[in-house]
Amino acid sequence: MEFLAAGIAGVASHITYFRRGEHHLYGQYYFQGFFVIFTLALALLYFPDQDDLKASFLSVGRLSICYLIGLFSSLVIYRLILDPLNKFPGLVGAKISGLWISFRFRRCDGYKQAQKLHEEYGLFVRVGSSDLSIAHPQAVEALYGPKSKCIKGSYYDLTKPMVSMQTFRDRSQHDARRRIWSAAFSDNAIRGYEKRIKSYQDKMIALLQASDGTPVNITNLLSIYNFDVVGDLAFGKSFDLLENPGSQLHWAVELLREGLKPLAFLFPIWFLRFMTKIPFLARDWWRFIGFCRNRLIQRMKESPDIPDIMSVLLAPLEGHQPSEQEMNLLVGDSQLILGAGRRVLITTITSQIKI
Incomplete structure (x- = not known):
């Protein structure tokens, strides 16, 4: 009984x-x-x-x-x-668990697998117990347009309690943080960034000129250039990768690269968060968080002659020590600069070289 x-x-x-x-x-x-x-x-x-x-x-x-x-x-x-999502087509495994799509993406070819699913099932496919993959052209406006009532999904909670402007799911919190960030992209601020990054441009051009016709791995060169630039804009100090382009990458840069790989499997958010709580599995993750926090603390003690992005983000503190919540936000924003900023820069420069 x-x-x-x-x-x-x-x-x-x-x-x-x-x-x-x-x-x-x-x-x-x-x-x-x-x-x-x-x-x-x-x-x-x-x-x-x-x-x-x-x-x-x-x-x-x-x-x-x-x-x-x-x-x-x-x-x-x-x-x-x-479940209300049962009206959408998809395999039985997808209805039961979000781990089904992770198994489907096990070869890190998610874009190919997603295309196959849409070719088989149509514009709307159930890919998890609470997830849909949508390929309808009008979905962009409906989901991301100014009149959308949708909010960001649970995946943005991956790093909580560490958050950033990008990961705020509450619109009012995001808007408030975006207003602070907007000052970092004013005309005056951008002119200041141009002065900051000119030295890195000169170093990269010097390396290209020094090759003297020898083939150059442009992907690697652009990558280390971008890491130096975003490191400077985030913490007022680069990773010095352009100083020794042939040497091993800074360990934090390696961790940032490696840390993105598990995202290719599209594991459920509960699974990823659970893994970060297991010490031996998440050791490198917490080491990188500690690096960002230490670099941020060091940056807070300095006053650069030419403002960086962190100058704008630190301004609301008005010189006082940040609370734990404020520190989590600043560390999150610094990672946003390192991660998203690097991708934007390298995509832009790659496109220019291609053209």
Whole structure:
């Protein structure tokens, strides 16, 4: 009877709680809570009568399994039969779990796989338990246009509590941060950036001239140029890659490159966040976060002659020490400059060279 009750409790917890709202931010807490409850139940069953520990463990284990069977059975039935997204075509695996699309993208060829799915199923394809892939031409205006009521998806919560202008899902927060950022792209600010990056342009041109007809890996050269530029704009200090173009890349640059690779698999956000909580798996990730934080602290102690982007972002602090929330935002914005800024620069320059 107790096993049936545990199964019913699992079904009830899904219907009344897990089926509602977003839960991707709490995966580690659910895991920890389950472990704590399991341990407490084991202690309550074992210690009063000093019963056999193995028997107590098996009893609690069976109850836990029954609870999980009830929970996931309810979840699967809902996603297969009752979910509103069932009216959209897609494979059964996609209805059950977002990990299905990650398996489909296992060769890091997501754009090809997405095209195949749309060729087979049409303009709207269900690619996850709560995800659609849309290829309708009018979707751009409907989803991203000025009249859109849509908000950013849960993927933007990947780095929470560290956030940036890009990752704010609340529109009012994004708009407030964008107003601060807008000052970083005024005419005066851009003229200042031109002065800052001129030395890097001169170094890159000098390297091209020094090649004297020898073939140059332009992809690598543009990459290290861009890292030096965005490092300067973000922290007032470059990575000095152009000084030694043939040497090994700065370890933080390597981590930034490598850190983007898991995104190619399009893992569910709950899975990615859970992985970042496992020390040996996320060691490099937290090392890079620490690097950005330390560079930011160092930059806050300096006052550059020619303002960088961080000069604008630090201005609202008016000289006082940032709170933990403000620090998370500044670190997030510095990563935004390093990541998004690098891609914009290298795409623009590559296009110019191609033309």
